[in-house]
Amino acid sequence: MTYDDQNADLWRRPDAGAEPGQTTPPGRVPPAGYAGPPPTDPPPAGWRPPTYVQPPPPRQLAPQDFDKVEAQEKEARTLTYGVALVAAAVMVVLSCLLCSRVLF
Incomplete structure (x- = not known):
């Protein structure tokens, strides 16, 4: 594994004096803060x-x-x-037939 890659600076440990949680890579300026959504123009009258x-x-x-x-x-x-009663009766008859086939 080589560490002389051009993106190696992004993965190196922060300096000892850096603030905890600072994720800005070296050479880049961190954003000042959220400026809000871009302005919108109201729709025309008609x-x-x-x-x-x-x-x-x-x-x-x-x-x-x-x-x-x-x-x-x-x-x-x-x-x-x-x-439901007819279906239950059919199921009982079928299960009795199947059980009688297994037992005898």
Whole structure:
């Protein structure tokens, strides 16, 4: 390993009198501080396109029949439980068949 590389100064230890945490390589001037973001110019006065059409006001929603909604939810729950019971029964029958094949 050679240390006569042109970038070796960047990796050398700081001097004994240097401040702790100083990472500025020799020969470079450290920045004075954060000057803030660059200044921006405000947009011109007419930068938005003109608006000609006003949207219509929102419509009223249809009234809800809460009794009908509850009845439909009850029917859906019954159907879901029925499908789950049929699937469980099929799984029990299949597992019994597989276990009987292994045992006998």
